[in-house]
Amino acid sequence: MTDEPLLRVAALSKFYGSRVGCENISFDLWPGEVLAVVGESGSGKTTLLNCLSTRLLPSSGTASYRMRDGQWRELYRMSEAERRFLMRTDWGFVHQNPADGLRMTVSAGANVGERLMAVGDRQYGKIRATAVDWLSRVEIDEDRIDDAPRAFSGGMRQRLQIARNLVTGPRLVFMDEPTGGLDVSVQARLLDLLRGLVTDLGLAAIVVTHDLAVARLLSQRMMVMKDGRVVESGLTDRVLDDPRAPYTQLLVSSILQV
Amino acid sequence: MTARETEIATYNFAYLDEQTKRMIRRAILKGIAIPGYQVPFASREMPMPYGWGTGGVQVTASIIGPDDVLKVIDQGADDTTNAVSIRAFFKKVANVAVTTETAKATIIQTRHRIPEHPLNTGQVLVFQVPIPEPLRFLEPRETETRKMHALEEYGLMHVKLYEDIARHGRIATTYAYPVKIEGRYVMDPSPTPKFDNPKMHRSPALQLFGAGREKRIYAVPPFTEVVSLDFEDHPFEVQTFDQPCALCAAENVHLDEVILDDHGGHMFVCSDTDHCEKRRADGHRGSLAPETHLALEKTEPAQ
Amino acid sequence: MYVAVKGGEAAIANAHRLLADRRRGDRSVPALRLDQIVEQLALGVDRVMSEGSLYDRELAARGVAQARGDMIEAIFLVRAYRTTLPRFGYTSPVDTGAMQVERRVSATYKDLPGGQVLGPTFDYTHRLLDPELAAGADVDAPAQRPIEAEAMPRVSSILAHEGLIEADGDMPLDHIPGDITREPLEFPMARDIRLQALSRGDEGFLLALGYSTQRGYARNHPFVSEIRIGEVELELDVPELPFAVPLGSIRVTECQMVNQFKGSAKAPPQFTRGYGLVFGQSERKAMAMALCDRALRATELGEDVIAAAQDEEFVISHSDNVQATGFVEHLKLPHYVDFQAELDLVRRMRAEYEAREIEDKAEDKREAAE
Numbered sequence: 001m002t003d004e005p006l007l008r009v010a011a012l013s014k015f016y017g018s019r020v021g022c023e024n025i026s027f028d029l030w031p032g033e034v035l036a037v038v039g040e041s042g043s044g045k046t047t048l049l050n051c052l053s054t055r056l057l058p059s060s061g062t063a064s065y066r067m068r069d070g071q072w073r074e075l076y077r078m079s080e081a082e083r084r085f086l087m088r089t090d091w092g093f094v095h096q097n098p099a100d101g102l103r104m105t106v107s108a109g110a111n112v113g114e115r116l117m118a119v120g121d122r123q124y125g126k127i128r129a130t131a132v133d134w135l136s137r138v139e140i141d142e143d144r145i146d147d148a149p150r151a152f153s154g155g156m157r158q159r160l161q162i163a164r165n166l167v168t169g170p171r172l173v174f175m176d177e178p179t180g181g182l183d184v185s186v187q188a189r190l191l192d193l194l195r196g197l198v199t200d201l202g203l204a205a206i207v208v209t210h211d212l213a214v215a216r217l218l219s220q221r222m223m224v225m226k227d228g229r230v231v232e233s234g235l236t237d238r239v240l241d242d243p244r245a246p247y248t249q250l251l252v253s254s255i256l257q258v
Numbered sequence: 259m260t261a262r263e264t265e266i267a268t269y270n271f272a273y274l275d276e277q278t279k280r281m282i283r284r285a286i287l288k289g290i291a292i293p294g295y296q297v298p299f300a301s302r303e304m305p306m307p308y309g310w311g312t313g314g315v316q317v318t319a320s321i322i323g324p325d326d327v328l329k330v331i332d333q334g335a336d337d338t339t340n341a342v343s344i345r346a347f348f349k350k351v352a353n354v355a356v357t358t359e360t361a362k363a364t365i366i367q368t369r370h371r372i373p374e375h376p377l378n379t380g381q382v383l384v385f386q387v388p389i390p391e392p393l394r395f396l397e398p399r400e401t402e403t404r405k406m407h408a409l410e411e412y413g414l415m416h417v418k419l420y421e422d423i424a425r426h427g428r429i430a431t432t433y434a435y436p437v438k439i440e441g442r443y444v445m446d447p448s449p450t451p452k453f454d455n456p457k458m459h460r461s462p463a464l465q466l467f468g469a470g471r472e473k474r475i476y477a478v479p480p481f482t483e484v485v486s487l488d489f490e491d492h493p494f495e496v497q498t499f500d501q502p503c504a505l506c507a508a509e510n511v512h513l514d515e516v517i518l519d520d521h522g523g524h525m526f527v528c529s530d531t532d533h534c535e536k537r538r539a540d541g542h543r544g545s546l547a548p549e550t551h552l553a554l555e556k557t558e559p560a561q
Numbered sequence: 562m563y564v565a566v567k568g569g570e571a572a573i574a575n576a577h578r579l580l581a582d583r584r585r586g587d588r589s590v591p592a593l594r595l596d597q598i599v600e601q602l603a604l605g606v607d608r609v610m611s612e613g614s615l616y617d618r619e620l621a622a623r624g625v626a627q628a629r630g631d632m633i634e635a636i637f638l639v640r641a642y643r644t645t646l647p648r649f650g651y652t653s654p655v656d657t658g659a660m661q662v663e664r665r666v667s668a669t670y671k672d673l674p675g676g677q678v679l680g681p682t683f684d685y686t687h688r689l690l691d692p693e694l695a696a697g698a699d700v701d702a703p704a705q706r707p708i709e710a711e712a713m714p715r716v717s718s719i720l721a722h723e724g725l726i727e728a729d730g731d732m733p734l735d736h737i738p739g740d741i742t743r744e745p746l747e748f749p750m751a752r753d754i755r756l757q758a759l760s761r762g763d764e765g766f767l768l769a770l771g772y773s774t775q776r777g778y779a780r781n782h783p784f785v786s787e788i789r790i791g792e793v794e795l796e797l798d799v800p801e802l803p804f805a806v807p808l809g810s811i812r813v814t815e816c817q818m819v820n821q822f823k824g825s826a827k828a829p830p831q832f833t834r835g836y837g838l839v840f841g842q843s844e845r846k847a848m849a850m851a852l853c854d855r856a857l858r859a860t861e862l863g864e865d866v867i868a869a870a871q872d873e874e875f876v877i878s879h880s881d882n883v884q885a886t887g888f889v890e891h892l893k894l895p896h897y898v899d900f901q902a903e904l905d906l907v908r909r910m911r912a913e914y915e916a917r918e919i920e921d922k923a924e925d926k927r928e929a930a931e
Contacts, residue, residue, distance in 0.1 A: 017827075081409045088413075103417070109424055110417045117420065118413025124423055124489040146424050275647050298745035303640035308887025310894065333898045340894050342569035370898045388891070400874055401748050426910060432902035451902045471884045473745045497905055514901055529898055 004066060006031045006172060006204050007052070012061030014047050020228035021047035025061070027223065027233065031171065032202040036219035036236060038209055038251070044228035045208045046176060052206060053093055053174045054083045068171070088115050092165030092173035096180045098157035101164070102149050108135060108160055109145040115168045134163040138193060155186040159193065166197065173198075175207040179214055191217050212252065216240055224248045272319040272352040278302055282320035282475070286466060289477035294439030295407070296390050301473040311344055312470030314367045314386035321382060321466070322348065322365060324560070327355045329363035334371035334512065334529035341369070349558075357557040358532050370433075372454040374511050374533040377463035379480065385448040387469035390476065392436045392446040412444050415487055423492055432497070438485045439478060447484075453496045453512045458484040503528045504546040506537035584629050598622035607812075607841025608632060612882065613639030614742065614761045616811050616840050633763075637883045648743065652795045653805055657815045657838075658715050661792040664842075667716045668785040669819065675713030680790060681842075716787035717817045717834065726819060726832040748874050752858070755877060759853055760839055762880030764846045770870040771852030779868035781855050782821035783835060790814045790842050814839050816847035820855050825863035833862060 005028040014021035022044035029035055037045045050056035052063060054075050063075045068090060075083070087093070095101040102111055112131040113121075121127055132142050138159035149157050158178065165173060178194065179187040195218055198205055207218055215222050215236055223233040224245065232245040243249045270276065285299035304312040322328065328348055332341040336358040344367060345356050357363050360375040367384040377383060393403045396414045406412070415436055422430040435452035439445050447455060448467060458465060458478060465478040478484060488494040502509045504525040511533065513526035525546050528534035538547065585592065599606055599622045609621035613636045620642065624635035664680025667673055679685075720726040732753065739754040741761075746754070759767065774781055792812050796805035816837035824830035835855025837847035856870040869875055879885060 080405075084409055084411065106417055106421055107424055110420045113420055114413050114417050117416035118411065122416075122488075122490045124420065125491050127420065127489075128424070269645055273645065275645065277647065278644075298747065300742070300744050302644040302742075303637070303883060304644065305641040307637065307890060308884045309889075309891030310887060312887070333895045337569045338895055339569045339573055342573060346570070346573075369894075370896070388888070400878075427913070430906060430910075432906050433899040449896075449899050451898055453902070471888055497902060512898065512901075514897055515904065529901075 005029060006033075006066050008062075008064045008072075009052065010062050012048070012051060012058050012063060014044075014051055014056065014058045020044070022051070022225070022228045025230060027230075029172075029204055029206065031204050033221060034198055034203075034205045034207060034219040036207045036209060036215035036222040037225060038212060038215050038222060039225035040210060043225040045225050047228070048225070049174055049176055049206065049208045053091070054078075054087070055093075065172075088118055089168050090170050090172065092170045094158075094161055094165055094173060094175040094178050096177040098149065098154070098161045101161045102157065104149050107146045107148055108140065108152070111149065111160060111164045112167050115164065119168065130167060134167050135160075137197070138163045153186075154182055155190060158182065158190060162194070162197070166201065166203075169201070171204060173203055173205045175205060175209075177209055177211075178207065179209075179211065194218060212240060224251065269351050271324075272322050272348070273305070274302065274316065274319045279320040282316055285475040286317065286320065286477060289466070289475050290464070290479050292443070293478055293482050294437075294443030294445040294476060296474040296476045298473055299475050301470045304470065306343070306347070308471035309388060310340060311367070311369060311386040313468030313472075313475070314369070314384045314470075315344060315347070315468075316470060317384045317466050317468035317475060318348065318365055318367050319352070321384075322352055322354060324352070324354065326364045327357050327362055327557070329357050329360065329366045329532075330368075331366065331371060331373065331530075331532075332369040333514070334373070335531040337531060353560050355558060355560045359536075359557060360530075360532055362557055368450075370449050370451075371512065371529060372450060372457045374508075374528070374530040375536075377457075377461055379462040381463040383461075383463050383465045385450075385465065385467045387446065387448045387467045387474070388471075389434075390446055390467065390469040390472050390474040392434075392444050407443060410442070412438075415444055416489075419487060419489065419492075423489070429488065429492060429494070435494075436487050438487060440483050441485075444487070445476060445478075451497065451512055452486065452494070455484070455486045455494070456496065460484070499526060501526060502544060503534060503537075504544040506534045506542045506547070507544040508533065508537055508542070584627070593626055595619055595622040595626065598625055604842060605630075605632065607839075607843055608764060608846070609635045609639055611840040611843060611846065612636045612761050612763065613643065615639050615643045633882045633886050637886070640883055643742075650797055651738075651740075652797050652808065655793040655795060655811075655813070657789065657793055657813070658713075658718070659794070660713075660789055660813075660815075661810070662713050662789050663791045665713060665787065665789040665791075666785070667787045669716065669787075670719075673716060673719065675711055682844075713789075715789075715817065717819065720786065720819065720832060727828070727834060729834065746877065748877075749860070750873060750877065752854075752861075755857060755873065756836060756838070756850075756854060758877045758880060759837070759850045762850070762853075762877075763882035763885070764843070764849070766880050766882070766885075767849040767853050768845060770856070770876060771849035773868065774852050774856050774870045779856050779859065779866075779871045781835070781852070783818045783852060783855065784820070785848065786817045786819040788814070788816045788844055788847065790844070812841055814841065814843050814847045816844065816851045818848070818851040818855060822862065827861075827863035833858070 007029040010026050012025040013023045025048055037048060039045045047056065051058045057076060064072050065075055066072055093101065103114070109128060109131040112134050113127040116127050116130060131145060135142060135145060140156060140159060149160055152160060179190050182190060191214065197203070198218065207214065209215055219236045221234065222236045222239050223230050224239065224247065225231065226247050232239060232243065232248045239248060240252060243252045282299055285297045289295065289297045301313065302316060304315055306312060306315065328345065329336065330341045330345040332338040335341065348354055349356055360366065360373040363381065365382045365384060366373065367386065369386040372383065391403050393406055393414060396418060397403050397406065406414070419429050419431070422428065431452065433451045434446055434449045435455055437445050437447050437455060437458065447458060460481050460483065462480050464480055467476045486494040499513045503511060503513060505527050508528055512529045514529040515524050515526055517524050599618045602625065605625055606618050606621045609624050609632060610616050610618065613621060613624065621635065621639055624638040627638055628634035662678060664682060665675065665678045667677065717726060717729065721729070739751065739757070741754055741757045790812070792810040794810050795808040797808055798805050818835035819832040820835060822828070822831055822833040833855065835851035837850030837854065839846050839850065853870055853876060857873050857876060859866050859871040866872060
């Protein structure tokens with residue numbers, strides 16, 4: 001790991017009128033690090049994720065990102081064009097529902113190839129070869145390359161969405177409940193795959209989940225949120241094995257009892 | 259009653275009032291200044307239906323002067339009913355000279371073709387455009403497509419071409435083939451066959467595009483770069499025809515198929531009727547050309 | 562030998578001549594006069610004025626006659642004529658509260674100041690085809706009542722006193738009302754622009770969309786607060802004069818819907834409004850417009866956009882029947898250049914496909930032989 005973080009978040013807050021979305025969130029994310037944000041629904045974790053990925057503008061606070069050229073840029077001061085460019089090159093966003101992140105009416109190959117074409121790749125053969133390669137990395141058969149995602153199972157769609165996001169070699173990926181809505185056996189396989197990819201590619205990731213098992217498997221560090229605030233954060237193993245905040249204790253014990 | 263009748267009967271020159279013409283000219287000038295950019299304009303209701311060339315007619319009405327010579331083609335032909343109808347409209351409301359000869363026209367309004375005869379400096383080609391947005395069938399939302407143009411996000415355009423090749427082994431877009439103007443805006447050349455795309459590139463003529471129903475005007479100024487989108491390993495190519503025109507023996511022109519009987523007999527003839535007639539008048543004869551040819555009056559002066 | 566089909570010009574002239582003949586029909590039947598259409602097909606004339614965006618009964622009647630009763634064609638004729646008229650200026654906003662009311666009903670109050678006035682309505686007629694109408698029987702003069710001094714305040718103003726309904730159409734003070742006939746449409750739209758577009762929108766289209774909101778596609782719990790039909794005064798501000806110049810009066814139909822609203826992140830619980838206003842007498846159109854207006858305010862009020870009627874681009878882009886009919890009908894124009902290109906492509910792909918088939922079969926045979 002380098003000696004500089006990739007993302008710096010300081011005192012980030014988002015209010016909906018008088019209601020708190022998330023409040024006073026600060027943390028650093030390092031290259032190659034996976035941070036899990038856990039909490040129940042309504043805890044503000046998705047609001048935080050949407051603010052960080054600039055899909056939502058915060059009410060106050062800052063988030064800075066170290067670009068590929070080493071320059072620090074403040075996310076909310078970037079133009080929309082720069083943010084969208086970042087979004088489709090150096091970042092990825094994995095939605096809980098694959099239909100939100102895929103083009104459901106075009107083939108799997110085109111779904112993977114779109115980002116390449118967006119950044120100016122004009123060799124059909126090369127785009128297709130890269131798509132084939134990425135489909136195999138997410139365990140989708142090469143002969144499905146010309147099928148539209150409509151014909152795919154939920155697990156396959158999610159893997160396709162991951163391939164579509166990773167094809168440009170992003171350094172930071174946002175994931176919103178990436179295994180939500182999948183069968184347990186499918187979840188396990190997807191988690192394995194994700195863990196492998198994140199390690200192989202040295203990806204930094206922010207994973208929002210309500211599932212402590214997902215946090216345990218994927219992340220090195222975690223933040224526990226309640227009512228829009230962070231109640232506890234630390235190394236994942238430490239937080240799960242030795243929760244300090246009463247709310248975390250409740251969360252951990254209620255999961256383990258099941 | 260009678261007073262009102264005379265009011266209705268006497269229109270301003272070229273139908274539109276001068277305020278409207280100025281508004282449209284401003285849109286045209288903006289379009290010329292930003293080649294390929296779709297300029298919104300307050301399209302007016304015209305006395306022909308939307309989808310029948312109201313955009314082109316408004317552009318022509320705004321640029322035409324008493325000394326202009328107008329040619330109108332539809333599908334390349336001067337004698338198709340809609341071309342006849344639009345030509346008659348301008349004869350009536352602007353009393354301008356009309357012609358079928360490409361070289362003699364100062365303004366050519368067209369639907370679906372670019373004439374075969376090369377255009378010259380000073381000529382204006384006015385296209386009728388049904389759907390000006392090349393991204394429309396990939397992204398139905400206007401708010402989103404405008405953003406995509408603004409941010410030059412054209413990856414989706416190639417997704418379409420990629421899908422064509424993956425599915426058909428080739429780019430299966432045959433008309434309304436998207437082009438990039440001067441390295442910036444992706445533009446719909448209107449539903450002309452892709453055969454005509456190369457004619458747009460660095461054309462000495464001014465090319466104006468009017469979409470009445472969709473309320474957009476755009477332009478390609480003279481000598482502007484017009485590049486058809488493609489892949490390096492699947493380059494853009496135009497249609498080729500296996501045989502020459504059956505009437506004038508022209509090669510490398512766009513041909514229409516004409517059905518001769520009900521058991522499969524057919525022949526291919528120039529879609530550009532003026533080009534075909536010129537060649538025949540010059541003595542070119544195709545395999546099915548009639549023996550004699552009546553020379554038609556090509557230009558009608560203003561009355 | 563082939564002779565190209567010529568003579569488009571003569572064909573068009575002949576078609577127009579035939580059309581004129583068919584329009585006139587049997588010469589032994591008296592020709593319709595415009596005043597007959599104005600007087601006896603008044604609601605049709607109203608629709609043409611409303612969707613043609615031009616208030617002139619005689620021109621609208623001429624459109625109806627020229628279009629052989631085809632309403633959209635008549636609207637089209639009026640719109641095309643309207644294009645040629647210069648814009649002199651804009652009248653001051655009409656005050657529908659001061660309307661000379663001929664009909665006024667409210668579904669939200671049993672009785673109210675000014676009362677319920679049924680006016681000339683089909684509502685309680687039994688829809689039985691009337692043989693007397695065919696026989697041309699005389700019609701009684703209408704019953705009349707003395708003009709009442711009592712004012713007829715708008716029902717929404719009554720509700721507003723309680724503070725339970727949102728304020729009526731707040732626009733910033735510096736807002737200049739748009740004009741969809743003079744400026745290009747841009748999405749998203751301000752409500753004034755949207756209302757203009759709805760007011761000239763196709764009655765059938767808006768009716769279907771309004772209906773869809775009632776059937777659950779973006780339900781908005783509407784009540785007819787008030788429908789009023791009557792004459793309103795038009796006035797024009799002339800910069801040189803210290804007073805507004807009266808221009809005369811026009812007949813309009815106004816519909817105010819109040820809609821139950823439980824509140825959202827953006828607005829407190831209260832009644833909200835949907836508004837419809839059209840030229841002439843057309844309750845159906847005014848009501849459908851009000852339903853659509855309310856549905857289209859979803860984003861403004863912080864509601865989820867889940868149905869077609871709430872989708873501004875969808876509704877406004879497709880509500881204009883002159884645009885719609887033109888583009889649908891343009892499909893009958895020649896498209897043979899494009900079709901030729903497609904034909905050529907399909908032929909080539911088909912040839913390749915068949916060549917592949919033959920090759921595959923040959924290969925199967927070889928394999929079978931081996």
